[in-house]
Amino acid sequence: MKTFFALLLKEEKALFTSPIAYVVVSVFLVIMGYTFTLTLFVSRVPTLVHLFFQIYVLFLLIVPVITMRLVAEERRSRTLEVLLTAPITEAAVVLAKYLASLSLIALMLLLSGAYAITLAIFGAPDWGPIYSGYIGLLLLGAALVGIGLLTSSLVGNQIIAALLSLSLFLLLWIIDRFGWMLPDPFNALFVNLSLLVHFTPFATGSVFLSDAGYFVSMALLGLFFSVRALAQR
Amino acid sequence: MANSDLITVEHLMKRYGPHMAVRDVSFSVGEGEVIGLLGPNGSGKSTIMRILTGFLPPSAGKARIAGLDVIHNSLAVRRRVGYVPEDAPLYNGMRVREFLRFMAEIKGLSGTAARKAVAAVCDRLDLDAVATKPIGALSRGYRQRVAIAQALVNDPPVLILDEPTNALDAYHVIGVRDLIRSLAGRRTVLVASHVLSEIERVASRIMILVEGKLLTADALQEGARARRLRLRIAGPPPAILAVLGQVSGVVGIEVESASPERNSSPNSLPQGERAGAATYLVTAASGAEIAPDIARAVIGQGFGLSELVEPPPNLEQVFLDLTRRVRESEDKAA
Numbered sequence: 001m002k003t004f005f006a007l008l009l010k011e012e013k014a015l016f017t018s019p020i021a022y023v024v025v026s027v028f029l030v031i032m033g034y035t036f037t038l039t040l041f042v043s044r045v046p047t048l049v050h051l052f053f054q055i056y057v058l059f060l061l062i063v064p065v066i067t068m069r070l071v072a073e074e075r076r077s078r079t080l081e082v083l084l085t086a087p088i089t090e091a092a093v094v095l096a097k098y099l100a101s102l103s104l105i106a107l108m109l110l111l112s113g114a115y116a117i118t119l120a121i122f123g124a125p126d127w128g129p130i131y132s133g134y135i136g137l138l139l140l141g142a143a144l145v146g147i148g149l150l151t152s153s154l155v156g157n158q159i160i161a162a163l164l165s166l167s168l169f170l171l172l173w174i175i176d177r178f179g180w181m182l183p184d185p186f187n188a189l190f191v192n193l194s195l196l197v198h199f200t201p202f203a204t205g206s207v208f209l210s211d212a213g214y215f216v217s218m219a220l221l222g223l224f225f226s227v228r229a230l231a232q233r
Numbered sequence: 234m235a236n237s238d239l240i241t242v243e244h245l246m247k248r249y250g251p252h253m254a255v256r257d258v259s260f261s262v263g264e265g266e267v268i269g270l271l272g273p274n275g276s277g278k279s280t281i282m283r284i285l286t287g288f289l290p291p292s293a294g295k296a297r298i299a300g301l302d303v304i305h306n307s308l309a310v311r312r313r314v315g316y317v318p319e320d321a322p323l324y325n326g327m328r329v330r331e332f333l334r335f336m337a338e339i340k341g342l343s344g345t346a347a348r349k350a351v352a353a354v355c356d357r358l359d360l361d362a363v364a365t366k367p368i369g370a371l372s373r374g375y376r377q378r379v380a381i382a383q384a385l386v387n388d389p390p391v392l393i394l395d396e397p398t399n400a401l402d403a404y405h406v407i408g409v410r411d412l413i414r415s416l417a418g419r420r421t422v423l424v425a426s427h428v429l430s431e432i433e434r435v436a437s438r439i440m441i442l443v444e445g446k447l448l449t450a451d452a453l454q455e456g457a458r459a460r461r462l463r464l465r466i467a468g469p470p471p472a473i474l475a476v477l478g479q480v481s482g483v484v485g486i487e488v489e490s491a492s493p494e495r496n497s498s499p500n501s502l503p504q505g506e507r508a509g510a511a512t513y514l515v516t517a518a519s520g521a522e523i524a525p526d527i528a529r530a531v532i533g534q535g536f537g538l539s540e541l542v543e544p545p546p547n548l549e550q551v552f553l554d555l556t557r558r559v560r561e562s563e564d565k566a567a
Contacts, residue, residue, distance in 0.1 A: 087312040
């Protein structure tokens with residue numbers, strides 16, 4: 001366990017000492033602040049639904065930037081050789097990288113909590129959709145980081161890893177738009193692969209285990225195949 | 234496997250697609266030995282080292298460290314091995330002490346034990362002056378020392394060093410060489426290099442690897458077996474070559490150098506040297522004692538013999554002989 005905490009601490013330090021984390025958080029807060037202010041003053045309704053969909057889109061664009069360096073950079077600089085010849089498992093390495101990246105997602109969500117507090121001070125928001133929205137965003141972040149980590153484990157170039165993640169995320173975003181045109185049962189399969197189809201209920205106040213299961217499955221698949229990719233060197 | 238063998242490799246093979254990087258390599262290394270693995274770039278040295286450290290799986294064959302299989306007991310093996318990869322890949326953003334502390338912790342040390350281990354390796358490798366500097370700002374020599382320090386931090390019984398003096402300046406080369414020598418007897422060390430003179434200075438036994446094949450597990454013994462004599466003889470070379478060729482046990486003769494016959498005055502030659510003297514290198518059949526017969530034959534024919542010495546085994550010659558033999562056998566097979 002101590003070994004794992006040492007790995008996690010190293011990953012957290014690597015993340016928070018790089019300018020990427022601060023740029024990502026700043027961009028996130030500026031765009032969220034703009035959206036929150038505008039929607040609040042225009043609609044005058046104490047809700048965060050618009051904000052949640054905005055964060056959903058931002059996560060699709062930001063997560064590839066967070067995850068691109070995780071393994072690809074270690075592979076390029078050959079530090080993976082130092083790391084994986086130490087007595088630690090590939091699973092511990094992958095999990096430490098995953099949790100460190102997820103902590104940045106959690107930090108961004110925590111900071112966006114300021115908007116919910118603002119609503120609570122100046123109005124009476126319905127807390128149900130706010131709680132479910134945050135749960136959905138955390139699950140979405142968990143799935144996206146899992147997939148981003150996998151693409152970073154597969155290639156030795158950070159830019160290619162980021163582009164691969166972004167392409168996958170965009171595909172999973174729009175897959176339901178055309179998926180319904182396919183014959184049965186492929187239409188149901190493709191529609192159910194959509195990130196938006198599973199995120200929308202969370203953002204609008206409905207929590208279904210099937211939606212949570214989808215995001216958790218995506219995250220676990222990403223982690224599993226990342227470990228396999230690392231074991232294959 | 235002898236009880237004292239700490240590293241055993243049996244029929245090891247590694248294939249990268251169609252390319253065979255390691256071909257049926259077998260050897261063992263005893264406890265406390267410092268072994269050199271010599272071979273040109275791309276000969277498979279790094280691949281063997283990566284297999285021994287559990288970084289790469291072999292395509293076939295077995296490798297064991299302290300009796301533990303490197304695949305099936307990978308974590309236990311990695312606890313016993315300190316590894317310095319080629320070119321010392323390190324985390325440039327970390328500070329030296331922070332990095333060593335991290336390495337100590339992932340190798341199972343914690344708290345005071347980790348702090349003491351880091352202090353000990355910093356002291357031993359003279360890293361105190363740069364302990365708080367980022368690794369990315371260090372010179373190549375210091376980077377190499379940090380890489381060696383991380384390998385030693387948990388005091389492993391086996392140390393594997395891949396090209397540890399590569400691209401270092403003379404001062405740092407001497408430092409790394411002294412460090413490796415100081416480990417002899419206390420740790421089992423496997424050092425890979427493509428520089429013959431480096432390996433020769435640190436290793437007690439030298440293995441030669443070419444194109445993935447282990448040509449010899451003990452090049453020095455190989456050199457001692459192929460005995461060579463150096464003779465300085467005055468007289469016409471064709472006649473001398475004929476005389477030397479008739480001596481029983483002689484398998485090879487080379488004319489190394491000849492003194493000028495006409496264009497130099499006798500005064501310019503060393504005392505006792507006659508004009509027209511040449512140096513001959515005579516190779517004897519394995520184990521044959523040919524020196525007395527050669528001396529008798531040369532003097533008996535009236536030639537002036539001014540020198541007859543048996544030089545120490547020449548590793549360079551062994552390397553060239555072995556690689557030539559491999560190429561010849563491959564050509565024959567083709």
